[in-house]
Amino acid sequence: MEECIFCKIIEGKLPCWKVYEDKSHIAFLDLYPAVKGHVLVIPKKHYAHFSQIHHKEIGNFIEAVQKVAMGVKKAMKADGINVFLNEGKAAGQIVFHAHFHIIPRYENDGINFSVGRDSYLDGEMLMMQRKLTDSI
Ligand code: AMP
Ligand code: ZN
Numbered sequence: 001m002e003e004c005i006f007c008k009i010i011e012g013k014l015p016c017w018k019v020y021e022d023k024s025h026i027a028f029l030d031l032y033p034a035v036k037g038h039v040l041v042i043p044k045k046h047y048a049h050f051s052q053i054h055h056k057e058i059g060n061f062i063e064a065v066q067k068v069a070m071g072v073k074k075a076m077k078a079d080g081i082n083v084f085l086n087e088g089k090a091a092g093q094i095v096f097h098a099h100f101h102i103i104p105r106y107e108n109d110g111i112n113f114s115v116g117r118d119s120y121l122d123g124e125m126l127m128m129q130r131k132l133t134d135s136i
Contacts, residue, residue: 006097025064037076039102048096078104
């Protein structure tokens with residue numbers, strides 16, 4: 001396995017600003033935050049991709065993400081919160097150890113994660129529905 005900076009953090013070989021830990025997860029401050037209070041939640045076990053996380057572990061991971069997200073929202077007196085994960089380079093993943101971003105948001109904070117909107121031609125939504133339903 002290539003050197004993984006988040007595994008090094010878990011092993012204590014790299015420092016982090018830890019805000020939460022349980023048996024299987026830790027959460028720590030993002031070193032280059034979108035806003036102050038930006039936190040990352042990671043499983044201690046190395047999975048490069050979200051899609052690889054074992055089905056018996058994913059429930060606990062999501063629970064930890066919810067716990068951390070609610071704690072961040074409360075502590076930061078945020079009006080809202082973004083919870084997201086980048087899966088794959090094309091989606092913006094830089095660190096290949098699965099992690100959720102927790103980002104506190106405020107009314108009119110000027111942050112814009114929104115992307116452009118595409119649209120469907122006649123009949124495309126039905127095709128899309130079938131394609132996705134068959135795959136899931
Ligand atoms: P992603 O683009 O989803 O892979 O996000 C990786 C995140 O990890 C970025 O937001 C970085 O700012 C953050 N990051 C990279 N190295 C560290 C580190 N050593 N400690 C904390 N956060 C880090
Ligand atoms: Zn790792």
